[in-house]
Amino acid sequence: xxxxxxxxxxxxxxxxxxxxxxxxxxxxxxxxxxxxxxxxxxxxxxxxxxxxxxxxxxxxxxxxxxxxxxxxxxxxxxxxxxxxxxxxxxxxxxxxxxxxxxxxxxxxxxxxxxxxxxxxxxxxxxxxxxxxxxxxxxxxxxxxxxxxxxxxxxxxxxxxxxxxxxxxxxxxxxxxxxxxxxxxxxxxxxxxxxxxxxxxxxxxxxxxxxxxxxxxxxxxxxxxxxxxxxxxxxxxxxxxxxxxxxxxxxxxxxxxxxxxxxxxxxxxxxxxxxxxxxxxxxxxxxxxxxxxxxxxxxxxxxxxxxxxxxxxxxxxxxxxxxxxxxxxxxxxxxxxxxxxxxxxxxxxxxxxxxxxxxxxxxxxxxxxxxxxxxxxxxxxxxxxxxxxxxxxxxxxxxxxxx
DNA sequence: AGTCCACAGGAAGGGCAGGCGA
DNA sequence: TCGCCTGCCCTTCCTGTGGACT
Numbered sequence: 001x002x003x004x005x006x007x008x009x010x011x012x013x014x015x016x017x018x019x020x021x022x023x024x025x026x027x028x029x030x031x032x033x034x035x036x037x038x039x040x041x042x043x044x045x046x047x048x049x050x051x052x053x054x055x056x057x058x059x060x061x062x063x064x065x066x067x068x069x070x071x072x073x074x075x076x077x078x079x080x081x082x083x084x085x086x087x088x089x090x091x092x093x094x095x096x097x098x099x100x101x102x103x104x105x106x107x108x109x110x111x112x113x114x115x116x117x118x119x120x121x122x123x124x125x126x127x128x129x130x131x132x133x134x135x136x137x138x139x140x141x142x143x144x145x146x147x148x149x150x151x152x153x154x155x156x157x158x159x160x161x162x163x164x165x166x167x168x169x170x171x172x173x174x175x176x177x178x179x180x181x182x183x184x185x186x187x188x189x190x191x192x193x194x195x196x197x198x199x200x201x202x203x204x205x206x207x208x209x210x211x212x213x214x215x216x217x218x219x220x221x222x223x224x225x226x227x228x229x230x231x232x233x234x235x236x237x238x239x240x241x242x243x244x245x246x247x248x249x250x251x252x253x254x255x256x257x258x259x260x261x262x263x264x265x266x267x268x269x270x271x272x273x274x275x276x277x278x279x280x281x282x283x284x285x286x287x288x289x290x291x292x293x294x295x296x297x298x299x300x301x302x303x304x305x306x307x308x309x310x311x312x313x314x315x316x317x318x319x320x321x322x323x324x325x326x327x328x329x330x331x332x333x334x335x336x337x338x339x340x341x342x343x344x345x346x347x348x349x350x351x352x353x354x355x356x357x358x359x360x361x362x363x364x365x366x367x368x369x370x371x372x373x374x375x376x377x378x379x380x381x382x383x384x385x386x387x388x389x390x391x392x393x394x395x396x397x398x399x400x401x402x
Numbered sequence: 403a404g405t406c407c408a409c410a411g412g413a414a415g416g417g418c419a420g421g422c423g424a
Numbered sequence: 425t426c427g428c429c430t431g432c433c434c435t436t437c438c439t440g441t442g443g444a445c446t
Contacts (some may be wrong), residue, residue, distance in 0.1 A: 125420065125421060126419090126420075127418095127419065127420055127421080128419080128420040128421035128422080129420090129421065129422085133421095325408090325409090326408085326409065326410085327408065327409070347409085348410095348411085351409085351410070351411075352411090355411095367409090367410065369407095369408095369409095370407085370408080370409095371406095371407085372405095372406070372407060373407060373408070374406085374407040374408025374409050375407080375408060375409050375410065376408060376409050376410080377409080377410075
């Protein structure tokens with residue numbers, strides 16, 4: 001673009017009427033004033049947590065339901081509200097929110113505890129300390145607090161799958177050690193079957209109360225989208241049926257409202273960029289593709305080289321056969337390592353890496369036996385195959401494979 | 403009925419980065 | 425600074441196993 005072109009571009013940009021009134025209403029960081037179709041759950045959670053305002057320790061609470069059913073939103077909403085009241089009335093109440101999925105932040109016992117301690121302003125080194133030392137650090141910080149501490153552990157299923165339920169056991173017993181403050185634990189899980197495999201003691205103490213979030217049905221989803229859209233867009237900027245399409249897309253993705261809202265936002269942005277006057281069906285399709293790409297892109301970029309190499313071999317093999325096995329992956333992985341000058345890890349480790357990919361949700365595995373030809377894991381992709389070429393390309397760039 | 407494949411996945415321990423007390 | 429501690433990532437070694445094949 002020459003300087004003149006650029007000026008014209010910006011002038012046109014300013015001149016163009018935006019489709020959005022308030023784009024932020026469609027961002028994931030946006031907290032709506034009300035959460036439609038979740039009154040029952042919200043009231044339920046509020047009544048369970050309410051004793052905290054009277055300085056009585058609320059029951060530990062286990063909240064479960066599929067992704068995008070509003071769990072986090074509702075909890076944050078309730079907790080925020082309580083925070084404001086406690087502040088106004090000077091009731092000692094502290095809320096700690098931790099997302100356990102964050103890789104290398106809160107995905108091990110040590111890291112979670114160090115994260116918790118840091119919420120009290122205690123800096124814990126990334127390694128070097130014994131874990132019980134980190135626990136003590138957290139205890140002593142919590143001890144200095146007064147009143148009730150609400151500890152929200154989001155995506156707690158990820159943590160438990162990775163390191164077991166020992167952490168929760170320790171956390172649920174923390175109050176026995178504390179004299180000052182009392183801690184209530186709110187576990188939020190996307191895995192609806194999580195408690196089934198948990199230690200019975202942990203299970204009973206974590207879910208003294210539990211709240212289930214059901215999927216949104218098509219009608220509810222539509223009304224959620226409509227409400228957000230009316231806040232975000234100017235009137236008559238959305239073509240007839242577009243909202244329904246978003247809702248249908250979300251229903252396909254297991255009733256995930258967050259995704260549907262994001263889809264609408266990206267579609268709007270694309271429409272605006274292409275100078276359309278309305279958000280149309282094509283924009284939704286385009287947005288769907290874009291979102292899928294970005295999601296995968298983000299995951300890949302943050303993986304270590306070794307993980308990328310493993311994923312690259314999976315995808316390469318996937319392009320040839322619909323089903324791939326651990327052995328094939330490892331063979332190709334070794335070749336790739338040789339090609340790019342990476343020291344190959346052992347098969348044992350690669351097997352674990354494959355397991356981690358399953359945990360992230362990129363692949364699905366199933367242990368099968370091929371009889372005379374041994375036992376192995378059958379690996380299928382859980383991301384759409386249409387994104388494979390692009391994923392492969394990104395990996396090639398990341399790994400500098402010519 | 404027994405064999406044997408090709409892994410899964412548990413246990414133990416090494417190396418590394420980093421913390422702590424002397 | 426040094427010796428010893430830790431968590432994490434990884435390797436080594438190992439036992440376990442479903443079912444096709446003999």
